Amino acid sequence: MPKLSKEAKQRLQQLFKGGQFAIRWGFIPVVLYLGQWRLAPACCDPWRWHRLGSL
Numbered sequence: 001m002p003k004l005s006k007e008a009k010q011r012l013q014q015l016f017k018g019g020q021f022a023i024r025w026g027f028i029p030v031v032l033y034l035g036q037w038r039l040a041p042a043c044c045d046p047w048r049w050h051r052l053g054s055l
Contacts, residue, residue, distance in 0.1 A: 004012070
């Protein structure tokens with residue numbers, strides 16, 4: 001394995017720190033978005049709301 005210079009190591013550290021930040025702060029919004037996208041047709045169907053109102 002080739003030896004990395006100090007500058008290359010610092011760049012890799014910054015890259016990994018940026019990746020960790022993106023994963024930590026991006027995971028929950030992505031999960032919420034995908035959950036909303038999957039549930040949106042079911043909760044927004046007017047036919048279902050009409051049936052619930054007539055009960």
